[in-house]
Amino acid sequence: MAFALTNRREIAGPLAALYLLRGSCTYMSASCTSLPLYDVLHELIQNGTHSCNLVELQEAESNVTIRAASFLDDYIFRPSSLDRMNLYEFAMACFRRKQSKSAATPDLFLPGHPLFNTHCIGHHQTEAVPVITGVRMPSSRTAGPDSRMYGSHRH
Structure with a gap:
């Protein structure tokens, strides 16, 4: 058919x-994960305005709270045990997940993270391949100002 x-x-x-x-x-043969580089750069440059994921927190049947958290929030408020990881390595190894009582000693976000009380950092069993999203490298065939800037640093 x-x-x-x-x-x-x-x-x-x-x-x-x-x-x-x-x-x-x-x-x-490898799993992939998203690395929203454009959103991270935009959040760092624009100082305060950033794109984020809305996460629904349901404490009781009628009590629903929605909080905003970005990938950069996860990286900035990571525990000190993960301080040596750069952004790319963090995307390879870690992800945000809900806290559960059955999990053994989770890596908790630092206070200040929007989901500090409800979520923690999970670790991929095998490292994932970060797929950089939101930023497109300029083509060497186009003669735009961005491509000339990138072209001068290729050596």
Whole structure:
């Protein structure tokens, strides 16, 4: 059926089937994670305004609180045991997760983090590959001012 929905190329049918079954059309031996570099740089440069994720905290059935937390918040308010990690290494190894009583000694965010009381830092079992989002490196084929700036630092 999937082959009938696609063009008559050999690969189109299997790709459509994977899409319909919500599978990936590629094989990766490593997991990936997002590193929102544009948002981080924007937050650092704009001083105060930043993009963030809204996280819903539900303490009781009727008591719902929504807080804003960004990736940079997670990095800035990481525990001192993770101080030697740079931003890229932090994205490779860590992620935000809800605190649970069953987890063994979690890495807690420092006070000041918007989700200090409810979330902590989780660690990937194997390092993930950070996929840098939001920033696009200029093409060497274009003659824009940005590409000339990057081109002068290539040596």
